[in-house]
Amino acid sequence: MTAMNTTTHKHLLGLKGMDGKEISDILDRAAYWEQHPTKVTNVLGGKFVANMFFENSTRTRFSFEVAEKRLGVQVLNFAAAASSVQKGESIYDTVRTLESMGIDAGVIRLKPNGVLQELAERIQVPLINAGDGNNEHPTQALLDLYTMRKHFGELKGLHVAIIGDIQHSRVARSNLWALQAVGAKVSFCAPDMMKAPELEAHAPYVTMDEALKADVVMMLRVQLERHDNALFTSADEYRAQYGLTVERLGQMPPHAIIMHPAPVNRNVEIDDELVEHDRSKIFTQMSNGVPIRMAVIERALS
Structure with missing residues (x-):
């Protein structure tokens, strides 16, 4: 399998400021995976990803989960409605808790603008924006x-x-x-x-x-x-x-x-x-x- 060209910055918070070459690299890699003959691989076996949705979603959440499982990732699905967020826990503390448990990356959807950038500055694992407010998707x-x-x-x-x-x-x-x-x-x-x-x-x-x-x-x-x-x-x-x-x-x-x-x-x-x-x-x-x-x-x- 050929390596994918990426920047050293592993977060994907938005596309504003991303150059055309990096966007094209992601599209090229997606084409590779679309044509991959094996539906489920073990490319990222042993990795844990938390899907953290603080806002309702159907297509995006299930699409990420299918993608993760096709890569061999262990998936943790988090829903705010069934979590300690309902008891008043902050979004930061929730994400920090999952990071402390050993996740390797987080997919996150949020209602408020600006929170995701603040999280990325304080959380060490890569975060992928699954939609934040009216900012980016x-x-x-x-x-x-x-x-x-x-x-x-x-x-x-x-x-x-x-x-x-x-x-x-x-x-x-x-x-x-x-x-x-x-x-x-x-x-x-x-x-x-x-x-x-x-x-x-x-x-x-x-x-x-x-x-x-x-x-x-x-x-x-x-x-x-x-x-x-x-x-x-x-x-x-x-x-x-x-x-x-x-x-x-x-x-x-x-x-x-x-x-x-x-x-x-x-x-x-x-x-x-x-x-x-x-x-x-x-x-x-x-x-x-x-x-x-x-x-x-x-x-x-x-």
Whole structure:
């Protein structure tokens, strides 16, 4: 097995500032694992990884667990709802406790912003960000890039339009930093209340009609529950203005693909019949999460 090129920094807290070469190395390694003939290996046998989810998750948590088990890792699954966090234990003390027990790395999802960086400065084992607040979700962006590269052959020069609740989306931020690092163009489309003004200096906001001209149309989950002042009176109103409908599919270039990080609100941000359309890569993205996370775990523990 060939060695994977990595930096000496083993944490994966985010993709902002990561160069295109390192991103490409991770994608290349994921391709290696996707094509690996043996489903379960013992490459990282004897290593212990704790999956620490302080926020609910389905796809990300199970994808990491499958990736870990395919690498031969011993997995410890931690859920905040069934832990001493419910008794008032701090996130730091929880992670420090697991580190003291001998884990070799931690996969962590958190609601608050800023906590993960503080943890990484105090914890000696590598930490992998499985989503923190509305800051970043690096492995989701990596699997998105992997999906695009497999379909188009290369990423440089692609135009990716990200549509929806940009303000609260960690997926949008990680994709922005990663796509720009590899030479792709990013544009955003969102209602005014769902825009993140601080990102406008990095990528323009465009109309829905302009966004539909992109090579990749990436829809985001509508997080109306996070907005104090309702911008739309109903899901139907949002769909009419910003949803990817069957009618809007006709405005997309013939070569363009549909993506979505999931979970999907069918018939809100995307019509039900488009979720598994021939041009949709939504379930392909989920499949690609396993080899990407194998590459990331290997990066942390090798």
